[in-house]
Amino acid sequence: MRKVIQHPVYGKIIYTEGFWTGKKDLAVPGHDVHQVSKRSFLVDGKSALLIGSYLGGMRLSLDGETIEISAKPKWYEFVLAILPFIFILVWGNSVALCSIFPVIGGAIGGAIGGIGIVVSLLLMKKSTSAINKMLIGIGVFAATVFVAFLLDLAFLSLAA
Numbered sequence: 001m002r003k004v005i006q007h008p009v010y011g012k013i014i015y016t017e018g019f020w021t022g023k024k025d026l027a028v029p030g031h032d033v034h035q036v037s038k039r040s041f042l043v044d045g046k047s048a049l050l051i052g053s054y055l056g057g058m059r060l061s062l063d064g065e066t067i068e069i070s071a072k073p074k075w076y077e078f079v080l081a082i083l084p085f086i087f088i089l090v091w092g093n094s095v096a097l098c099s100i101f102p103v104i105g106g107a108i109g110g111a112i113g114g115i116g117i118v119v120s121l122l123l124m125k126k127s128t129s130a131i132n133k134m135l136i137g138i139g140v141f142a143a144t145v146f147v148a149f150l151l152d153l154a155f156l157s158l159a160a
Contacts, residue, residue, distance in 0.1 A: 001054045001122075003069050010043070010062070015069045017054045024050055026060070055121045073121060074130075080137025081120040084144035085113030092148065103148040104155060112151070116144035 003015045014027040026033055026041050026048065034042045041048040046063040057072030073081075091097045092105020103109065120140040124133040 003054070003058070005067070005069055007067060013060070013067065013069070015050075015054075015058065015060070017058075022053075026050065055118070055125065070125070073124065074133075076130075077121065077124050077133055077137065080134065080141065081117045081124070083137070084116035084120070084141045085110070087141070087145060088113045088148050092152075098152075101149070102152040102156065103145060104152040108151065109148055112144060112148050116140055119144075 001017050001019060005013050005015075007013050010028050010031060012029055014029070016025040016027070017023070024039060026035070026043075028043055031044050032042075033048075036042055039050045041050070043062060048060060048062040050058065050060055050069075052058045052070075052072075054070050055073070058068075058070040060067040060069055088103055088105060088109040091101070092103045092109040098105075104112070120137055123136045123140065127133050127136060
């Protein structure tokens with residue numbers, strides 16, 4: 001994931017975070033940047049510290065100034081993102097509910113719900129409109145539940 005912001009003093013600040021590894025990188029064109037540790041950098045000899053993550057909100061503390069790189073998700077983004085996980089957790093572990101609409105639960109259902117959380121937050125992060133974010137959250141919820149439903153049907157057909 002890559003985020004480029006414009007700062008009045010430092011100009012363009014480029015933040016990159018690896019999706020699989022979580023490796024953080026900071027680049028400020030025209031300025032000398034050296035990585036000291038995983039989250040700590042030196043920009044023109046001044047200490048810079050990355051605080052947070054791309055999905056949860058990222059800030060850069062540089063020479064006593066806090067620069068927002070990635071905004072924190074709103075409360076409704078968290079609710080919509082965690083909804084598929086909670087639904088699969090509750091629904092997939094109830095025999096009575098699964099007799100109405102079967103979805104896979106347990107570790108596989110939890111993994112599907114966790115993937116749904118990350119995908120939902122990533123897609124909502126790219127949108128600026130609140131209505132689009134809500135539609136994305138509802139769409140990812142429906143897709144996650146549908147995948148859990150299809151996997152449950154596949155496991156039921158194997159057991160029969």
